[in-house]
Amino acid sequence: MARTITFREAIIEAMALEMRRDPTVILMGEDVAGGATLPHMEGENKEAWGGVLGASKGLVIEFGRDRVRDTPISESAYIGAAVGAASTGLRPIAELMFVDFLGVCFDQIFNQGAKMRYMFGGKAQVPVVIRTTIGAGFGAAAQHSECLYSIFTHIPGLKTVVPSTPYDAKGLLSSAIRDNDPVIFFEHKLLYGLEGEVPEDNYTVPLGVADVKREGQDLTIVTLGRMVHFSLEAAEKLSSDGVDVEVVDLRSLSPMDEETILNSVKKTHRLIVVDEDFPRCSMATDVVALVAGQAFDYLDAPPKMITPPHTLVPFSPVLEQAYIPSVDTIVSTVQSLM
């Protein structure tokens, strides 16, 4: 039986393996090294943080401060530096602590990183990975809890990846680091502790290939990230009622595996999209539009979206739980379509 590790450990392992494999891979971000190896910590060789959520712990000890760089709280400067370094020969991984902080550095991502290749007529490539954390359920309120992957997916030139399991996280991150385009890699904060089987060797999971996490005949749920687990839980509950749900984990949004979505809907004739991101101009609307345009005749029921309301992420636990799509909502929505 394969080894079991957490989602967080899978992320760290992918970076470590790629950094051993390729000396041009570096990591930078706020607190990604923590205190280790700085003069005032001399003799202790202890890592204070290894990232605010511990998702780079141990890397500075192995690779040193040249390749694992703490940055000032200057997201524009270091995300832009990652883009500039990528266009001149490195493969930087930059960690944006919370995706919500894109507000202070978006120019460097979408006006520089995403556009350089096109504006320069194909003469540049920008193999940068921006790792960032997403998701509500942490009691962190409106500026530390969003998903926002739809915003990045909207921009041509960027690739967007949202893993749901430790196995996928490791393989997709390795692919992202080796990819020659800018990739935004979204890690759900409430998945870091999730355990799963992960091989020790260095493997990749291709970008743009969805994974059917549960096969079923009666209805297709298209989802990603933490909502994959909610959907699987709902599917288990429904199976005791005799409803056989298929769960498609998109894994990446750009590129998006349209074929797997369409094939699944053509088989089940029913579609629900479960998405934790905001509902307007989103992954959910995109998938529904795809199916409406290309598999309309196969549908036996109107496609449904299960998302938060068009509102911001609230603080109070009562409000936050009401905000996040729930297993019960998924179950009742499936039942309403059967």
Next chain:
Amino acid sequence: MAEINKEQLLWAYERMRLIRTFEDRVAELFAEGKLPGFVHLYAGEEAMGVGVISHLTDKDYITSTHRGHGHCIAKGVDVNSMMAEVYGKATGACKGKGGSMHIADVDKGMLGANGIVGAGGPLACGSGLTAKILGTDQVTVCFFGDGAAEQGTMHEAMNLASIWKLPVVFVCENNGYAETTPWGYHCAAKDISDRAVAYDMPGATIDGADFFAVYEAAEVAIEQARKGQGPSLVECRGFRYYGHFQGDSMLYFTEEEKARNHANDPIESFKKQVLERGLLSEAEIAEIDAKTTKMVQDAVEFAEESPWPVPEDVLTTDVYVSYP
């Protein structure tokens, strides 16, 4: 006067003259309605870009601004491909996808003119970081204007470059106006270079219309960066002859100011100095004048005769390296 050999003087005069001739011709072409979009012209600022880039090789990097034609020409980007790009032709430096504001040639170390004011600072830290980590002696020069000096990105970038001791030279081309807003109004500092103190790096303000002053200041700063001793800030005070963009009414300039600028022309000043000191001859100057005039004329012909890009072929290419 700094140590500078004849070959370098000839190169510097040719580049400055080529920039001026190119920009004056682009201004005419724009007025004739031959160019799509809009253009920001570098005429008047030649000594700054050329004086700095005199010390760089093709392996060194520059980041540029919306007013980037001069930096491109000084860095050695082919003027035919530049003119074709300004026309939006298929033979352009960027296949017609970038235009005047995004001319780039990564092979020449030119990391792009940039439509976002102040965006080059972080990118320059990136190419500086590449050189530092790969252990090369490449230097990056980040050109930015007085307008960009007030962008947070520039402050973040100068701080980052300093704490990481990156081989980056920040060159502020202070042409006096952020679009139409005078720098004395938009800048709280007495000199933009005063800000170097806050980033613990050397700072200097020099006459950007004096090629030799720029050449000397840049030599010191670039040498320091190349030796791994970290970044510097050089503020070049100068002016532009055209508006923020070509066609701008320039009502924010006084007539007296315009006359003063023309009396202080960087190319005339260079010529006067090299002739008086017998470093170059009238004949050598005339030869370069004729050569650059022909180069620009050839570039216009090349651009006009070049085909338009074919949408079916290139509209959606170059977005990604690979996209399944």
